[in-house]
Structure formats: structure tokens, C-alpha cells
Amino acid sequence: MGDSGGPKFLHSQMFEAFSKELRGQQDERRPGSRQARQNVRADSEGADEDGHELRLKVNSRERKRMHDLNLAMDGLREVMPYSHGPSVRKLSKIATLMLARNYIVMLSSSLEEMKKLVSEVYAGHQKYPTHCGQLAGPPAPLAGHHGPASSLPGMVVPTTVLPASNTSCLAAANYLPFRPVAHDVHPGAPVLMGSSYRHFSDVPCPCAGCHPGGPHMTRAAAHLTALNTNK
């Protein structure tokens, strides 16, 4: 592994078509682009080596594989709670993965909290049944958006979700544990996300600066730091 000689083989027209599809024609025209570099290789090396076709096939498969991986990564970015748009830099791959992990952890804990809340509401339902299926009591601090779930770190209960006039089980099922409101650009996340990364008030951030005490993130951040410093 690592012959340090760089890519030896050339691309074919099939590759060019594939590459255009992936990156657009603009890339090909740009001097110094990947496509241009590959064109240079194609010009400087012959296309008559044994196994050349095989090598092209392997390269093409690998490109497709990485392309699929990137598509999956884009799909993940789309469902992540961070600002999208042309003025906001795309999350890096590592930042996407770390944010996704934290997001899943947060949602899991929210779900557990929800289960508790629902069981509490259900217990109250048993205790104070009404004819219409709604709860008659006990008095709950729901309207003030400081219910049980809001005791979770970083959780904000939207006032509109649980109106005082409707304390039914259905209302509890519609409860949303976090509110994605963007605040200022985060100054401490240049390494992983770039300075243009925007935080959301109730969503875990993948940067180490926001998780000084988090064991998982600390470990991951330490690993990244080690990787960066060893470069």
C-alpha cells in the first residue's frame, strides 16, 4: 500500500461522463480542477496497459461507492437541525456524524421523558376519569411550559403545544421536546464546523467546546484533536 506514486491509470470517456454527472461541467473547464488533473494524466500516460480496463472499472466502482456515501451523508445533513442555505457552510462529514450521534442521544432521552410524562398523564386519567375521555385533573403545570420534561437540560416546552384548556392524552402525544431556534454564530466551532456554523438553542452541538463534560464528545473531540495535531 501507498506506493506514493499517485494514480497510475487513466480515465475513459465513461469516467468523464460519470464525473460530469457528479461534479458538473464547470469543474472540467476550471484549470487545476480534479477533472483537469485527470485529463493531464490521461494525456501523459498510455491507455494500452494490460489490466487497464479492469483498473478503470475498479476506479469507477469506487467513485460510485463514494458518491453513494456522499449522497447518504447529504441525506443525513438534510434531517439535521442546523441552518441550511447558500449562505451557511455545509457541515463537514465528521461534524455531520458527530452531530447526528448527539441528536439521536438527545431524542432518545426525550423519548424516555415523554414515556414518563405520558404514563403520569395516564395515571391521572385513571384517577380522574371524565365522560369525554379528557382529563379532569389533577392540576398540571402544563400551560406554564414548565412541565416535567422541561427539567431536561436544554429542553424547552413550547407553550402552544400544551394549552391549559386541553390536557388530553392526544395533546400529550403532540408534545415536542425541543424548539429549533437559531441563535448567533458559534465562535468556538471553527475546527469541526467552520465559523459559519449556526447553533440551535436546544440541539446538541458536535463541537468539543460545547461539551466540556460530555464523556462521548470529549473522547471524540480528543481523538480529532490528536488526529489534527499528528498531521
Add this chain to the structure above:
DNA sequence: TAGGCCATCTGGTCCT
């Protein structure tokens, strides 16, 4: 200009 991020090529390994 340095560093981060990325795409691509490539050879090795494992699996079917």
C-alpha cells in the same frame, strides 16, 4: 500561506 476538507486513485483484504 497554512490548514482543513474533499475527491480520486490505488493496493490490500475479506466475502460471496
Add this chain to the structure above:
DNA sequence: AGGACCAGATGGCCTA
């Protein structure tokens, strides 16, 4: 044997 997966190497683009 062929394909999938992985990791190292290389070099371009972009930003601070």
C-alpha cells in the same frame, strides 16, 4: 474471480 470495503497517498479548492 469479482465485488465491496478500507485506508494511505496525492493534490486541488477554500478560508482565515
